[in-house]
Amino acid sequence: MNKYLGLTRIKALKISLLAVSTIVIVEFISGFLLNSLALVSDAMHALFDAFTTFILLVTARISLKPADEDHSYGHGKYEAIGGFIGGIILLGVTVTIGFNALERILLGIKPLEPGFIGFGAVLYAFSIHLIRVFILNPGRFRESYIIRADFIHAFSDLFSTVIAFIGLILVNYNLKISDAIAGMVLSVLLLFASLRLIRSTILDLTDTVPKSTYRKVLSTILKDNSITELKNLKMRKIESKYFIEAIVTLRNGLTFEKAHEVSMRIEESIRKILGEAEVTIHMEPKNSENLISKIKSIALEHDEVKGVHNVKAICTSRGVNVSLHVEFDPETSLEKAHKTAEAIEEKIHKYIDKVVTVTIHIEPSINRVFDEEHAREDLELVETVRRIILKHPEVRGINRVVAFTYMGRKYINISFSLNSDLKLNEAHNITTKIERDIKRRIRSSEVTIHSEPL
Numbered sequence: 001m002n003k004y005l006g007l008t009r010i011k012a013l014k015i016s017l018l019a020v021s022t023i024v025i026v027e028f029i030s031g032f033l034l035n036s037l038a039l040v041s042d043a044m045h046a047l048f049d050a051f052t053t054f055i056l057l058v059t060a061r062i063s064l065k066p067a068d069e070d071h072s073y074g075h076g077k078y079e080a081i082g083g084f085i086g087g088i089i090l091l092g093v094t095v096t097i098g099f100n101a102l103e104r105i106l107l108g109i110k111p112l113e114p115g116f117i118g119f120g121a122v123l124y125a126f127s128i129h130l131i132r133v134f135i136l137n138p139g140r141f142r143e144s145y146i147i148r149a150d151f152i153h154a155f156s157d158l159f160s161t162v163i164a165f166i167g168l169i170l171v172n173y174n175l176k177i178s179d180a181i182a183g184m185v186l187s188v189l190l191l192f193a194s195l196r197l198i199r200s201t202i203l204d205l206t207d208t209v210p211k212s213t214y215r216k217v218l219s220t221i222l223k224d225n226s227i228t229e230l231k232n233l234k235m236r237k238i239e240s241k242y243f244i245e246a247i248v249t250l251r252n253g254l255t256f257e258k259a260h261e262v263s264m265r266i267e268e269s270i271r272k273i274l275g276e277a278e279v280t281i282h283m284e285p286k287n288s289e290n291l292i293s294k295i296k297s298i299a300l301e302h303d304e305v306k307g308v309h310n311v312k313a314i315c316t317s318r319g320v321n322v323s324l325h326v327e328f329d330p331e332t333s334l335e336k337a338h339k340t341a342e343a344i345e346e347k348i349h350k351y352i353d354k355v356v357t358v359t360i361h362i363e364p365s366i367n368r369v370f371d372e373e374h375a376r377e378d379l380e381l382v383e384t385v386r387r388i389i390l391k392h393p394e395v396r397g398i399n400r401v402v403a404f405t406y407m408g409r410k411y412i413n414i415s416f417s418l419n420s421d422l423k424l425n426e427a428h429n430i431t432t433k434i435e436r437d438i439k440r441r442i443r444s445s446e447v448t449i450h451s452e453p454l
Contacts, residue, residue: 009147013057016132016150020050023125030121044097046125048090049153055082056150076238080204087197094194098187122165129158207236213274217244220269226251226262242277244270250283259283291352298347299326304340306365319356322348327365337362377404385412388438394418394430396454410445412438420453427451
């Protein structure tokens with residue numbers, strides 16, 4: 001399909017080049033014989049278009065080459081290079097025509113009567129330009145920068161020929177200066193055309209994308225509810241095709257399959273806006289562990305804080321809701337602990353984005369290192385725990401049970417074996433069930449269980 005379209009595009013450019021070349025010959029000869037600047041300037045314009053069409057033809061052949069090691073995005077930029085060269089040449093032609101027209105106006109150089117030759121040349125050029133406009137109609141092709149560029153040139157040729165025709169008519173009615181004025185008007189039109197062409201090719205070569213297009217793509221990505229952050233967005237355009245790369249952060253809890261669906265949905269939305277586009281979405285999960293670590297670090301910066309645990313960050317549509325337990329020395333006054341908690345809350349709001357609430361639970365710290373004088377092994381408790389474990393048939397063997405009491409609390413460490421073919425989540429569910437059973441039967445207990453495959 002692409003090969004077929006490429007050949008059709010090249011064929012249209014060949015016909016356009018042949019047609020405009022005949023105009024150059026006819027109008028130059030007619031302008032020289034009649035001393036008509038309007039005809040000569042239009043012939044020079046046609047000569048420029050013939051050169052431009054030739055460049056577009058060459059660059060079209062190159063731009064249709066597939067991507068290779070040296071041109072991973074393809075060869076489409078060659079078209080913009082050709083357009084830039086053509087724009088510079090057109091600018092030079094425009095200046096020349098303008099100076100010649102100004103010289104004729106100031107010195108009063110008058111053209112010969114146009115007669116049959118002059119009108120015949122203009123009518124011939126007009127007919128050929130009509131044919132070119134018909135052949136190069138962009139509606140006949142998929143969106144093509146090359147065809148659109150040559151179509152604009154053909155259309156401007158048609159318009160400039162009309163101006164030359166009007167200038168010849170006015171000369172025929174003894175308005176001799178009209179020929180120079182027509183040349184001056186044409187030079188102004190060519191000036192705008194050349195500057196616009198140069199500007200567009202520079203924007204293309206420097207990968208400049210219109211702000212409105214960038215914002216449309218930006219809003220399309222961010223309006224997806226599964227996206228929490230857009231870290232980076234890069235866009236470039238080669239011919240009519242956009243290349244887009246984006247790095248986004250996904251909300252927690254999405255499976256790989258769901259993440260792929262999000263990527264496909266965003267890519268399709270972008271193509272609806274831009275048309276032909278190659279979109280690459282790099283997806284990263286939201287790193288909640290970094291957020292938890294950051295909250296802990298902020299709290300532990302205060303010397304009064306002895307420990308931080310049970311940190312939670314719940315994300316909603318309004319923002320992040322933070323809660324944490326902060327431990328202080330048991331002898332610390334409530335007022336002092338409260339002031340420290342307020343300072344922690346203020347820093348969390350300052351250094352973490354989109355935090356809406358911070359709830360800090362203040363509690364006395366518990367000595368986690370128990371010395372021999374205060375900790376007491378409880379063998380009776382060990383037997384009680386063993387009996388509870390054995391009531392669960394999933395346990396294949398008890399490896400170790402250690403239990404001791406300290407300041408009225410019971411600390412129980414357990415190691416047992418489970419079937420090796422269990423999945424991790426199944427093993428975790430069994431462990432949690434036994435832990436809750438022990439805590440329900442033995443009050444004021446802290447239970448730590450290690451399970452291993454058998």
